[in-house]
Amino acid sequence: xxxxxxxxxAGASGGQARTFFAVLRRDVYVTWSELPVFLxxxxxxxxxxxxxxxxxxxxxxxxQNGYSDLLFPGLLALTAVITGMQxxxxxxVVEFGWTKEIEDRLLAPMxxxxxxxxxxxxxxxxxxxxxxxxxxxxILVLGSIPWRWSGVxxxxxxxVLGSLLGAGLGLVMGTLVVPNRINIVFxxxxxxxxxxxxxxxxxxxxxxxxxxxxxxAANPMTYVSEAMRAALVPSVPHIEPxxxxxxxxxxxxxLMSIGVRGFYRRAID
Amino acid sequence: xxxxxxxxxxxxxxxTPAPVPIAAPxxxxxxxxxxxxxxxxxxxxxxxxxxxxxxxxxxxxxxGPNGAGKTTTVGMLTTxxxxxxxTAAIDGLDVARNPVEARSKLAVVPQRSNLDRSLSIRDNLxxxxxxxxxxxxxxxxxxxxxxxxxxxxxxxxxKPDLFSGGQAQRVMIARAxxxxxxxxxxxxxxxxxxxxxxxxxxxxxxxxxxxxxxxMLTTHDMHEAAELSDRVAIMDHGRILALDTPQxxxxxxxxxxxxxxxxxxxxGAGAPEGLLDAxxxxxxxxxxxSVGEDSGQGPELxxxxxxxxxxxxxxxxxxxxxxxxxxxxSAVEIGTPTLEDVFIHLTGRKLR
Numbered sequence: 001x002x003x004x005x006x007x008x009x010a011g012a013s014g015g016q017a018r019t020f021f022a023v024l025r026r027d028v029y030v031t032w033s034e035l036p037v038f039l040x041x042x043x044x045x046x047x048x049x050x051x052x053x054x055x056x057x058x059x060x061x062x063x064q065n066g067y068s069d070l071l072f073p074g075l076l077a078l079t080a081v082i083t084g085m086q087x088x089x090x091x092x093v094v095e096f097g098w099t100k101e102i103e104d105r106l107l108a109p110m111x112x113x114x115x116x117x118x119x120x121x122x123x124x125x126x127x128x129x130x131x132x133x134x135x136x137x138x139i140l141v142l143g144s145i146p147w148r149w150s151g152v153x154x155x156x157x158x159x160v161l162g163s164l165l166g167a168g169l170g171l172v173m174g175t176l177v178v179p180n181r182i183n184i185v186f187x188x189x190x191x192x193x194x195x196x197x198x199x200x201x202x203x204x205x206x207x208x209x210x211x212x213x214x215x216x217a218a219n220p221m222t223y224v225s226e227a228m229r230a231a232l233v234p235s236v237p238h239i240e241p242x243x244x245x246x247x248x249x250x251x252x253x254x255l256m257s258i259g260v261r262g263f264y265r266r267a268i269d
Numbered sequence: 270x271x272x273x274x275x276x277x278x279x280x281x282x283x284x285t286p287a288p289v290p291i292a293a294p295x296x297x298x299x300x301x302x303x304x305x306x307x308x309x310x311x312x313x314x315x316x317x318x319x320x321x322x323x324x325x326x327x328x329x330x331x332x333g334p335n336g337a338g339k340t341t342t343v344g345m346l347t348t349x350x351x352x353x354x355x356t357a358a359i360d361g362l363d364v365a366r367n368p369v370e371a372r373s374k375l376a377v378v379p380q381r382s383n384l385d386r387s388l389s390i391r392d393n394l395x396x397x398x399x400x401x402x403x404x405x406x407x408x409x410x411x412x413x414x415x416x417x418x419x420x421x422x423x424x425x426x427x428k429p430d431l432f433s434g435g436q437a438q439r440v441m442i443a444r445a446x447x448x449x450x451x452x453x454x455x456x457x458x459x460x461x462x463x464x465x466x467x468x469x470x471x472x473x474x475x476x477x478x479x480x481x482x483x484x485m486l487t488t489h490d491m492h493e494a495a496e497l498s499d500r501v502a503i504m505d506h507g508r509i510l511a512l513d514t515p516q517x518x519x520x521x522x523x524x525x526x527x528x529x530x531x532x533x534x535x536x537g538a539g540a541p542e543g544l545l546d547a548x549x550x551x552x553x554x555x556x557x558x559s560v561g562e563d564s565g566q567g568p569e570l571x572x573x574x575x576x577x578x579x580x581x582x583x584x585x586x587x588x589x590x591x592x593x594x595x596x597x598x599s600a601v602e603i604g605t606p607t608l609e610d611v612f613i614h615l616t617g618r619k620l621r
Contacts, residue, residue: 015373015402016369018402018540019400019401019402022396022399022400023400025396025399026385026388026396026399029388029392029396030387030388033387099383099386100379100382100383100386101383101385101386103349103377103379103383103388104383104384104385104393104400104444105400106349107347107348107349107368107372107375107376107377108372108374108400108401109369109373109400109401109402110369111368112368135287136600180435204603267349268348268349268350268351269308269341269344269349269350269351
């Protein structure tokens with residue numbers, strides 16, 4: 001191809017990597033320029049949950065002493081999953097369905113799948129940062145948080161998997177939902193996800209409420225919450241970490257394959 | 270006028286992958302062969318076997334009504350729509366097989382703004398360049414140069430939310446030029462713009478043409494097609510009906526002037542029997558088309574006469590013919606044929 005050589009081909013794999021990081025840089029740049037909005041978005045909800053359930057209720061004597069210890073790991077799980085999901089799903093629905101802003105990236109010289117991969121990577125990064133911020137916030141609100149250095153490796157693994165899980169959920173929702181349904185779908189998915197993910201209660205204790213135990217077992221966030229407890233407060237009964245990691249890996253595989261397929265369907269007719 | 274298939278050009282460029290002479294700049298900017306797109310669950314092809322080529326530096330327009338298949342054709346050329354069959358190549362590169370490489374050779378200016386609302390105008394341009402691997406310093410310099418050229422220098426730091434359609438259009442053209450594409454695709458470039466903005470966009474496009482940028486536009490606006498294009502392909506129902514220079518397309522029509530007659534039709538039942546024949550039998554009348562009964566209030570019949578001679582001489586005889594058929598002449602328009610007439614001639618319908 002003599003004519004191809006005369007233009008710098010950005011299509012080579014090095015070029016695709018460069019394009020990928022340019023798109024990632026765009027997302028980081030936008031988040032950085034809207035940092036207060038980002039912080040408010042990700043911190044407010046878990047902060048209030050932490051404050052009301054962990055501080056207010058226990059100060060008033062409505063919850064037992066150890067409750068905030070089992071709540072805190074659950075809120076880390078919640079922050080990771082919800083932030084990953086929100087970061088990806090909302091903008092994607094709007095970009096595909098309404099503003100079409102994503103088109104400039106879809107027409108950039110990289111494989112369409114890499115556009116989706118960048119979205120997942122960025123959402124995961126945001127979720128990890130937001131969740132990490134919850135640690136000092138927890139110390140501030142509660143005075144002290146449950147912490148075990150020996151649990152940190154598991155914590156890190158679960159943090160990454162939980163953030164990826166949120167991103168995967170976001171990718172699926174963002175590509176399946178049409179803009180005029182966004183409100184309905186998000187309230188139908190968001191609220192149940194929030195309250196059936198075992199972030200506010202440990203799963204084994206639900207044996208007294210078997211039907212709800214089944215419901216929560218179907219929410220992949222449950223396994224993030226449980227593994228977080230295994231890492232930070234192993235004295236609280238929890239699902240075995242290896243089961244959690246296995247379920248999370250399976251859920252991720254399913255969500256990503258549905259999400260990427262959905263992304264291709266939206267990106268290319 | 271050449272009809273649809275363009276046999277000569279196809280034979281010359283497409284059928285054999287014979288070695289291209291070394292120094293030849295013969296590779297067309299865009300080459301489309303027997304391109305078909307059928308959407309799932311659709312009974313008909315949205316694009317139904319389209320073939321054409323766009324030469325380097327040419328301005329090429331796909332002209333047709335909404336739903337003619339123009340946007341789908343461009344969608345396939347710009348890697349956003351997967352062809353059902355046939356090939357589409359940009360600069361010799363099959364876009365379906367090499368979408369990633371093809372994207373670095375093309376740029377798209379859509380009809381509606383798809384600017385990045387989180388970024389300023391200038392950052393829209395700079396990040397677009399970064400996606401395409403243009404170095405930072407070069408991107409910044411080029412962004413400033415293009416923003417100045419498009420009259421946007423003072424608004425470089427503004428986010429596009431606040432922009433009018435015309436301004437957004439200008440930004441999108443500037444953005445598209447950031448990575449120096451081989452072919453620039455523009456979808457309805459001046460639809461919805463006010464007249465001044467429209468002229469501004471047209472002037473910028475003419476400048477690009479002078480600089481040798483290949484432009485391919487889709488439009489349902491015959492003025493736009495006639496004003497800007499070197500060649501026009503008239504599309505309807507997924508097919509190309511005619512392809513030539515605007516002048517050649519118009520000259521292919523019978524008659525050198527047109528006389529459009531409007532008449533109140535009492536029953537609104539269309540042209541009375543024998544009316545078209547009677548008008549066609551008048552001296553100098555080469556063809557008569559009924560162009561719809563849609564305008565204004567009440568049923569109105571509109572007929573277009575293609576004439577070989579001056580129109581005024583025919584006014585009185587034509588009015589008399591109408592009267593004899595129980596119709597009263599309500600309006601008269603004399604004109605020279607346009608691309609719209611070519612479309613009517615080919616399809617029996619108006620463009621919109």
